[in-house]
Amino acid sequence: MTESGGKKQLLHLVFGGELESLDEVQFRDLKDLDIVGIFPDYASALTAWKAKAQSTVDNAHMRYFIVHMHRLLDPESKSAQ
Template sequence: MSKLHLVFGGRVKDPQTLDFDEKTIEVVGIYPDYASAEKAWRAAAQRTVDDAEMKFVVVHLHRLLEPDPDLQAPHG
């Protein structure tokens, strides 16, 4: 499985948090590796550099799809 990364952003209520206003979410895309995701993140962030309430992030989807087995609760 490739190491998928999601890049998205939007307006935040406080620039020091990740508390997004759901109505403003913009999905930039899903990328097969971190380097591609970082390039897309930089472009999106640069486009909105003058707006302190806009924030873009990279989410490591592969970590959500393949969680650490040591952290999973036992089934039973």
């Protein structure tokens, strides 16, 4: 698949939630996960991640992540991001 302009989509998921502790990635309540969205490239996912991370900076247990979905969909791919 390609976006308009012929650029290949490299899908990224941005999500987050409150962790039980700062030592591991174990979410306090999976029902409360914040799914920010799916983005067509790393740059736009990073922008969304930064905005959400900065908006929750007062809660040390709140964490947001970027998942490289394109790597899960095509693990043989050599794409950089």
